[in-house]
Amino acid sequence: MTSRNISRFWEWGRKIICVGRNYADHAKELKNAVPTEPVIFLKPPSSYVTEGSPILIPAYTSDLHHEVELGVVIGKGGTSIPQCEAMDHVAGYALCLDMTARDVQDQCKSQGLPWTLAKAFNTSCPVSAFIPKERVPDPGHVTLWLKVNEHVKQSGCTSQMIFSIPFIISYISDFISLEEGDLILTGTPKGVSAVQEHDELQAGIEGLITMSFRVDRAQ
Ligand SMILES: O=C([O-])CC(=O)C(=O)O
Numbered sequence: 256m257t258s259r260n261i262s263r264f265w266e267w268g269r270k271i272i273c274v275g276r277n278y279a280d281h282a283k284e285l286k287n288a289v290p291t292e293p294v295i296f297l298k299p300p301s302s303y304v305t306e307g308s309p310i311l312i313p314a315y316t317s318d319l320h321h322e323v324e325l326g327v328v329i330g331k332g333g334t335s336i337p338q339c340e341a342m343d344h345v346a347g348y349a350l351c352l353d354m355t356a357r358d359v360q361d362q363c364k365s366q367g368l369p370w371t372l373a374k375a376f377n378t379s380c381p382v383s384a385f386i387p388k389e390r391v392p393d394p395g396h397v398t399l400w401l402k403v404n405e406h407v408k409q410s411g412c413t414s415q416m417i418f419s420i421p422f423i424i425s426y427i428s429d430f431i432s433l434e435e436g437d438l439i440l441t442g443t444p445k446g447v448s449a450v451q452e453h454d455e456l457q458a459g460i461e462g463l464i465t466m467s468f469r470v471d472r473a474q
């Protein structure tokens with residue numbers, strides 16, 4: 256077996272666990288209640304896309320939204336990880352987009368159905384290069400931003416998260432064992448909006464990384 260390099264974690268085929276409604280300003284803009292427990296959902300490894308490849312709009316949506324999020328890459332697996340040890344399980348970070356077919360999600364919500372087709376389609380998880388944890392001394396205080404065609408749409412600080420990174424790691428690991436190479440998306444701040452074919456998305460973590468993706472239609 257070839258040696259695996261965590262800096263290409265998206266090639267490992269591990270799971271992607273997403274936290275929803277983790278910023279009160281975003282929960283409110285979608286008229287959702289501010290949660291008292293994390294809202295959790297999954298994306299499959301087939302949803303990864305890296306720079307150089309486009310984000311594809313599925314044929315079944317006419318309202319595909321960007322959600323810029325801080326991703327936490329797990330370096331050491333575990334079950335029932337105590338909050339005080341949670342950061343020892345982190346290998347690093349990545350800037351991520353939780354692409355969401357909002358019209359499909361709204362329909363699922365109104366029917367009490369799972370969000371899978373709204374959240375887990377091919378290219379629904381664009382990711383940046385890996386950022387080793389040493390480069391992010393305070394992940395609970397970094398600024399995320401996203402522009403569509405040069406216009407700023409989202410800008411928020413991870414200090415606005417309702418549930419902290421250690422809490423999220425500990426909470427998830429009580430129910431779903433974490434493995435090396437897993438990715439946790441920590442939720443989006445306000446400003447989500449629809450993207451169109453040929454849009455250029457640029458996103459960044461201030462002072463750390465930027466990434467850009469073109470939007471195309473799925474064939
Ligand atoms: O679809 C949603 O709004 C929930 C979510 O992923 C988030 O808050 O990041």
Ligand SMILES: [Mg+2]
Binds near residue numbers: 275
């Ligand atoms: Mg999200």
